[in-house]
Amino acid sequence: MNSVVVKAHPLRCELVRVPIPQPGPDEVLVKVIFCASNPRDWKAPDHLIPGVEINQGNEMSGVVEAVGTNVYEFRKGDRVAAAHPMQTENGTYAEYATAPVNTCFLIPPNISFEEACTIPFSLCTAALGLYQRLKIPFPTSPDNAQIQPPLIVYGGASSIGSFTLKLASLGRFDKLIAVCGSGGEYIESLGIVTDFVDYRKGDVVNDLKAALDGKKCFHAVDAINNGDSWNHLVNVLEPQGSRIAVYLPRLDYTSIPSGISIGITFFGTVHGQPTPFWNHDCAEDVDFAYALFRLVSRWLSQGKILGQPYVLLPNGLKSVEDGLLQLKEGKISASKIIYRVDDTPIGS
Structure with a gap:
């Protein structure tokens, strides 16, 4: 599958081919439909954690492809949005990504994949x-x-x-x-x-x-x-x-x-x-997130909270570098940059 590695000095991205990951016992594997960029995605390789070159994506929406052995709330085919652990393998700038169940929520019918993608991490x-x-x-x-x-x-x-x-x-x-x-x-x-x-x-x-x-x-x-x-x-x-x-x-x-x-x-x-x-x-933050993400689905379905405005860049994963550069240069305000994975050019 395609996966994006983020590098620094200068800031650049490389699209690489890697195996589809498997979910851990308390994780879901998501077929990523949309992924989003956050400022930390360029800051981490640039100066927060210099020298580390991995898939920096942490935010996504998509469909559950598989679940871990301990997972009982989610099943294959569920519409979900999720946050991936920072600085770990199998990030969200990819065709498939993993996420722990405590930072994954079901997308209610009134919310699009695009809007849902802007929510989990932030x-x-x-x-x-x-x-x-x-x-x-x-x-x-x-x-x-x-x-x-x-x-x-x-x-x-x-x-x-x-x-x-x-x-x-x-x-x-x-x-x-x-x-x-x-x-x-x-x-x-x-x-x-x-x-x-x-x-x-x-x-x-x-x-x-x-x-x-x-x-x-x-x-x-x-x-x-x-x-x-x-x-x-x-x-x-x-x-x-x-x-x-x-x-x-x-x-x-x-x-x-x-x-x-x-x-x-x-x-x-x-x-x-x-x-x-x-x-x-x-340590209490782990369970806090679990409870929060269950309520997020309910709040979204009731219209109590909304996602972010977003800017959809063309060419899917090929545009992650452009998106991160826009964030670094301060060109984005009050919007989240997102990418549709299926827009990635064939053969990339």
């Missing part, structure tokens, strides 16, 4: 930050009926940021503030944000203070992690008892005051992978 990461790191009440908790203090999402139009806002809409917040730029129009269309701050105006801290209008803020999500973003946030969070969720464990967060708790959010914890440079045991 939504799960957003949920980890919001519920597991910030300790916001989960939608099934009785505490979810209580009005929470304001929540700030920096990078509201990013995949993680927009899913954070969509999940937050399942709760109640005194204010829901999004910091964004060109993607603000999409976030505004969701109708769930009370206040917008445009970082391009260059006065983020004062604009956030104006949006808070004197209200105390204890929770923020930094979905950008650009080196300055969390410094803006700590200037408006309460100096004691606040929490901030961040998403790049290899960055230096020592500028964050000691009175503000840092919740490093690393998608790999849902597959039992340790968080780099963070010694916290996040």
Whole structure:
């Protein structure tokens, strides 16, 4: 089968022929119909984990081809979307890929393969930050009926940021503030944000203070992690008892005051992978993801959450390199790049 290996310096992709993988005991094998790109797919080989050349794909939708010996919820022919463990073999830039059942969900009839493909990786990461790191009440908790203090999402139009806002809409917040730029129009269309701050105006801290209008803020999500973003946030969070969720464990967060708790959010914890440079045991994230992905199907069928807008590139797997370059060059905002595997030219 065709599989894409991502390389760096310069960023490039190679389409190779490899055997169809077999699912492990707690995995499903998916015939991939659509796969999606995330910023980490180019960042990992470029500087996060330099020198490692593998199939970096982590997000897909398709049809179950086979199931592992311990799998009882899924069967051949099921329409599913799934997230593949990071930095492991059998990634989603391929004709077939594997995924653990705890990060796989059934696609309800009202959701297309295209939309479903935009959901698994980013939504799960957003949920980890919001519920597991910030300790916001989960939608099934009785505490979810209580009005929470304001929540700030920096990078509201990013995949993680927009899913954070969509999940937050399942709760109640005194204010829901999004910091964004060109993607603000999409976030505004969701109708769930009370206040917008445009970082391009260059006065983020004062604009956030104006949006808070004197209200105390204890929770923020930094979905950008650009080196300055969390410094803006700590200037408006309460100096004691606040929490901030961040998403790049290899960055230096020592500028964050000691009175503000840092919740490093690393998608790999849902597959039992340790968080780099963070010694916290996040073993509970494995079961959290299992429960979340079962609810995702229900929420999608009820229209409570939606996927991301997407850009479908031509030529299937042959376009992964172009997609990753667009992400690296910052050409994509408020959209997910996806590929239809069957569009890969014959003979590639």
